Amino acid sequence: MSVDAVGARIDARAWGWRHAGRSDWALSGIDLIIAPGERVLLLGASGAGKSTFLHALAGVLGGDDDGEAHGELLVDNQAPNIVRGRVGLLLQDPDAQVILARVGDDVAFGCENLGVPRDEIWRRVDAALTAVGLALPLDHPTSALSGGQKQRLALAGLLAMQPGLLLLDEPTANLDSDGVQEVRAAVETVVAKTGATLVVIEHRVSIWRELVDRVIVFSAGGGVLADGTPDRVLAEQGESLAAAGVWVPGFPPARPVRAARRDTNAVLTTEALVIGRNARAVHGEPIAVELEGGRALAITGPNGSGKSTLALTIGGLLPPVTGTVSAAGLANGGAEEPISWKSKELLTRIGTVFQDPEHQFVAATVRDELAVGPRALGLPEHEIEARIAHLAERLRLGALLSANPFTLSGGEKRRLSVATVLATRPPLVILDEPTFGQDSRTWQELVALLAELLDDGTSIVAVTHDREFIAAIADQELQLVVPTRARRDDGESAR
Amino acid sequence: MATAIEVPAVEQHSKPKPPSRWRVIDIVVASVIAVAVGLVYFSWNLIYSPASAPLQAALPGLQALVYGVWLIGGVLGGLIIRKPGAALYVSLVAATVSALLGSQWGLLTLESGLVQGLGAELIFLAFRYSNWRPIVAVLAGAASGLALGINDLVLWFPGATLLFAVIYISSAIVSGALIAGLGSWFLVRGLAATGALSRFASGRQATVDA
Amino acid sequence: MSVLTPIKGTQAVYRLNPVSKLAASAIISLTLVLSIDWVSAGVALALQIVIFFWAGIGLRPFFRRTVPIWIAAALGGFTMLLYGRASGETYFQFLLIQISDGSIELAIATTLRMLAIALPAVVLFITIDPTDLADGLAQIVRLPARFVLGALAGLRLIGLFAEDWRSLELARRARGIADRGRLRRFWGQAFALLVLSIRRGAKLATAMEARGFGAPIERSWARESRLRSADGVLVALAIAISATAVTVSVLTGNWNFIAAQS
Numbered sequence: 001m002s003v004d005a006v007g008a009r010i011d012a013r014a015w016g017w018r019h020a021g022r023s024d025w026a027l028s029g030i031d032l033i034i035a036p037g038e039r040v041l042l043l044g045a046s047g048a049g050k051s052t053f054l055h056a057l058a059g060v061l062g063g064d065d066d067g068e069a070h071g072e073l074l075v076d077n078q079a080p081n082i083v084r085g086r087v088g089l090l091l092q093d094p095d096a097q098v099i100l101a102r103v104g105d106d107v108a109f110g111c112e113n114l115g116v117p118r119d120e121i122w123r124r125v126d127a128a129l130t131a132v133g134l135a136l137p138l139d140h141p142t143s144a145l146s147g148g149q150k151q152r153l154a155l156a157g158l159l160a161m162q163p164g165l166l167l168l169d170e171p172t173a174n175l176d177s178d179g180v181q182e183v184r185a186a187v188e189t190v191v192a193k194t195g196a197t198l199v200v201i202e203h204r205v206s207i208w209r210e211l212v213d214r215v216i217v218f219s220a221g222g223g224v225l226a227d228g229t230p231d232r233v234l235a236e237q238g239e240s241l242a243a244a245g246v247w248v249p250g251f252p253p254a255r256p257v258r259a260a261r262r263d264t265n266a267v268l269t270t271e272a273l274v275i276g277r278n279a280r281a282v283h284g285e286p287i288a289v290e291l292e293g294g295r296a297l298a299i300t301g302p303n304g305s306g307k308s309t310l311a312l313t314i315g316g317l318l319p320p321v322t323g324t325v326s327a328a329g330l331a332n333g334g335a336e337e338p339i340s341w342k343s344k345e346l347l348t349r350i351g352t353v354f355q356d357p358e359h360q361f362v363a364a365t366v367r368d369e370l371a372v373g374p375r376a377l378g379l380p381e382h383e384i385e386a387r388i389a390h391l392a393e394r395l396r397l398g399a400l401l402s403a404n405p406f407t408l409s410g411g412e413k414r415r416l417s418v419a420t421v422l423a424t425r426p427p428l429v430i431l432d433e434p435t436f437g438q439d440s441r442t443w444q445e446l447v448a449l450l451a452e453l454l455d456d457g458t459s460i461v462a463v464t465h466d467r468e469f470i471a472a473i474a475d476q477e478l479q480l481v482v483p484t485r486a487r488r489d490d491g492e493s494a495r
Numbered sequence: 496m497a498t499a500i501e502v503p504a505v506e507q508h509s510k511p512k513p514p515s516r517w518r519v520i521d522i523v524v525a526s527v528i529a530v531a532v533g534l535v536y537f538s539w540n541l542i543y544s545p546a547s548a549p550l551q552a553a554l555p556g557l558q559a560l561v562y563g564v565w566l567i568g569g570v571l572g573g574l575i576i577r578k579p580g581a582a583l584y585v586s587l588v589a590a591t592v593s594a595l596l597g598s599q600w601g602l603l604t605l606e607s608g609l610v611q612g613l614g615a616e617l618i619f620l621a622f623r624y625s626n627w628r629p630i631v632a633v634l635a636g637a638a639s640g641l642a643l644g645i646n647d648l649v650l651w652f653p654g655a656t657l658l659f660a661v662i663y664i665s666s667a668i669v670s671g672a673l674i675a676g677l678g679s680w681f682l683v684r685g686l687a688a689t690g691a692l693s694r695f696a697s698g699r700q701a702t703v704d705a
Numbered sequence: 706m707s708v709l710t711p712i713k714g715t716q717a718v719y720r721l722n723p724v725s726k727l728a729a730s731a732i733i734s735l736t737l738v739l740s741i742d743w744v745s746a747g748v749a750l751a752l753q754i755v756i757f758f759w760a761g762i763g764l765r766p767f768f769r770r771t772v773p774i775w776i777a778a779a780l781g782g783f784t785m786l787l788y789g790r791a792s793g794e795t796y797f798q799f800l801l802i803q804i805s806d807g808s809i810e811l812a813i814a815t816t817l818r819m820l821a822i823a824l825p826a827v828v829l830f831i832t833i834d835p836t837d838l839a840d841g842l843a844q845i846v847r848l849p850a851r852f853v854l855g856a857l858a859g860l861r862l863i864g865l866f867a868e869d870w871r872s873l874e875l876a877r878r879a880r881g882i883a884d885r886g887r888l889r890r891f892w893g894q895a896f897a898l899l900v901l902s903i904r905r906g907a908k909l910a911t912a913m914e915a916r917g918f919g920a921p922i923e924r925s926w927a928r929e930s931r932l933r934s935a936d937g938v939l940v941a942l943a944i945a946i947s948a949t950a951v952t953v954s955v956l957t958g959n960w961n962f963i964a965a966q967s
Binding site (some may be wrong): 517518519520522523524525528529530531534540541551553555583584588592594595597603617647650651652653684685690691692694 | 735738741757773777781785807808815822828829830833847851852855856857858859860862863866895896898899900902903904905906907909910911913918919951
């Protein structure tokens with residue numbers, strides 16, 4: 001089966017787009033030509049319209065009721081929505097791209113839409129799965145796949161359509177380091193094999209640097225800011241891009257300066273702790289944790305090793321399967337086990353920041369969101385106001401106080417979820433993947449804030465796979481392993 | 496090339512009638528809403544009896560006052576998607592989901608969903624799919640309630656007395672108007688505020704231009 | 706949620722086309738609903754139970770999935786007992802409650818009828834794979850593919866609901882508001898779940914369009930949905946059960962057409 005698809009050509013002439021209901025143009029005056037087979041990395045500050053551009057090329061921006069366009073945008077000299085099958089778009093969220101329940105069916109979906117005959121479909125499905133490195137049976141359930149596997153599955157689904165243009169919209173932002181490598185390798189194989197044109201958006205430049213031969217930078221609300229070889233553009237624009245939040249190699253975010261360590265007491269210890277969910281243990285052996293005031297513990301390990309479960313158990317949200325978590329240092333003379341504390345007691349002792357900030361939002365405005373914790377404690381109004389003002393200033397949320405939390409950008413949501421935890425000043429803060437998918441600016445602020453907390457005596461536990469974060473913040477590291485007996489692929493704790 | 500020049504390449508004609516073809520996002524989001532509502536229906540199937548028992552004991556037929564929960568699908572679907580057939584579709588799919596989960600009325604759950612959805616759909620149609628104000632939502636809910644009342648009496652309570660029938664239908668209408676009609680309208684407003692409906696007309700009208 | 710993943714097995718019932726299962730269930734429901742008498746419902750129920758066990762449905766999963774039906778049937782019967790149209794001798798009367806010969810008969814009939822209609826539906830439905838059903842509806846019944854597949858994709862998101870719900874619960878405990886107000890919290894969580902789901906649905910719609918879905922091209926089908934002789938047997942069985950039930954009921958003079966009531 002030949003997979004030789006000649007790359008598609010992109011022409012943009014003074015092109016722009018405005019979403020319905022907005023007064024500002026998302027982007028305008030885009031003038032560029034991308035030749036068949038070129039590999040392009042698209043960079044720019046958040047809000048520069050990069051994603052909109054890719055969606056337009058894929059023909060999925062919508063019609064008149066979704067917005068209006070000006071200028072011309074052509075793929076192979078035709079309007080994008082006429083040549084749908086020629087363009088493949090890979091999105092950021094692995095879960096939102098799984099369409100059918102079985103692996104084979106999901107990959108075949110694109111082919112079905114294009115009217116490919118049945119025999120040919122299954123031939124293509126086989127070839128596509130091999131090309132992305134997913135050697136799974138065709139009736140394997142898609143819900144049992146990890147994030148990296150799901151992204152590769154989506155890529156296989158696109159590949160089966162034999163596209164001439166491959167568009168990747170932050171494909172690795174929601175993946176852990178293993179997933180990132182898997183997807184990158186798969187894309188490299190696919191592009192080499194098919195000669196398709198490639199356009200990638202990512203804010204971590206180092207992932208794609210070696211693969212692309214051209215870098216284009218969009219400016220916010222405007223057109224093309226820079227266009228050329230990776231070396232030239234990154235040298236010219238590197239600093240301003242880094243300031244805008246892009247992870248440019250050679251312009252790393254600043255690391256905080258830590259104060260001198262002081263001697264402190266133990267805050268939390270565990271005794272023969274076996275963690276698990278629904279009384280089913282993740283590991284057979286107990287895990288030992290010992291945390292002192294003003295220290296940071298990083299919990300690391302691959303998918304399925306129980307990192308989140310451990311964090312939630314320490315935080316008093318999940319009960320241990322056996323053994324105890326003991327937080328005498330926090331308990332103020334009451335019961336020692338966090339799981340036995342009431343919700344309100346937990347507020348002032350342990351704060352937990354979830355991996356997905358949206359799970360924590362309970363109010364309709366940012367201001368109310370920040371007030372939830374202090375109100376639950378029954379603090380007087382003026383005290384609540386003071387705390388809100390302080391947090392808004394510290395975490396740059398001042399302009400957003402009356403906005404609905406769900407309408408915030410990714411980085412803003414992360415800052416808000418951290419702020420809500422800090423509103424009640426707990427001496428122990430637990431964070432689940434705090435730097436997941438964050439741009440370098442937010443990363444820098446977050447790390448600086450956490451360093452400040454540590455210097456003030458707050459203890460931190462962070463589940464993370466970000467080595468730079470660990471280097472900047474952590475004092476101890478606890479590495480978890482995937483339990484050998486639980487290596488079945490039924491997706492119990494696969495993320 | 497960074498200035499946003501006003502190039503009126505696309506005409507700004509006012510649309511007298513909204514587009515009636517369903518986009519893919521209309522279908523998928525309508526299905527998602529229907530699934531969520533179907534879950535609510537299923538949960539309600541399990542607990543409605545103790546909730547309505549005191550009402551039933553007070554006055555037979557009054558238990559229909561809490562039946563508005565089963566009418567949410569149609570009104571909600573219409574208010575969010577705002578296309579012809581939305582109320583019917585969401586009501587039908589929600590009923591299917593609750594039937595698949597093991598509803599005690601089996602396949603007739605679908606028939607109920609169809610009939611109730613039709614009630615709401617007819618009201619939206621009567622307003623030519625252009626009026627989405629609270630009063631229309633209330634009327635749609637009431638119409639669904641009427642459909643539910645008649646449907647139940649014919650199929651499940653054919654041996655009941657006239658008094659029961661009157662009380663049952665009236666309660667169903669009131670319940671539909673309040674829980675399904677007004678309730679759905681407020682729910683849509685809350686959803687629009689979160690920005691989740693930004694690709695729908697129902698979401699854009701409610702939020703201020705940012 | 707395991708509820709949308711069908712029970713797998715090797716008995717014949719698992720290989721039947723979902724469309725024929727739907728048809729069989731419809732035939733039984735629509736026929737039995739026409740009358741409210743204990744003979745037609747009872748006969749149908751007896752025949753169904755025989756066939757269930759002959760088809761090899763496990764006792765445990767059967768009862769687990771059908772518990773709500775048994776409860777609802779009992780409650781429905783009870784309602785009829787108290788408020789059904791009175792006839793014959795009256796045994797008890799209090800305000801609007803009137804237990805009489807007529808209402809007792811109606812109660813038994815109602816209970817059996819609910820069981821006879823709902824049980825086969827559940828048994829058939831728990832063995833249906835949603836993707837196969839979508840294939841069947843689009844290829845055999847010829848419903849528009851856009852709607853059927855769009856609905857299927859939306860339906861799949863239900864699998865993520867449970868995980869989200871758990872996270873939402875834990876988050877509320879962490880936010881300090883989990884001590885009181887269970888009901889209010891429930892609705893708050895349900896709202897949040899709805900927001901998350903709609904968002905995901907919008908992203909899913911974009912992903913589907915990116916794979917050519919909804920484009921004006923004639924679609925092909927990777928999995929063929931066909932009706933086989935076994936499907937014919939199922940539908941014939943459904944007709945036979947319904948016909949037998951109705952015949953016995955009419956012959957014994959118990960047929961009680963619902964339209965003749967109100």
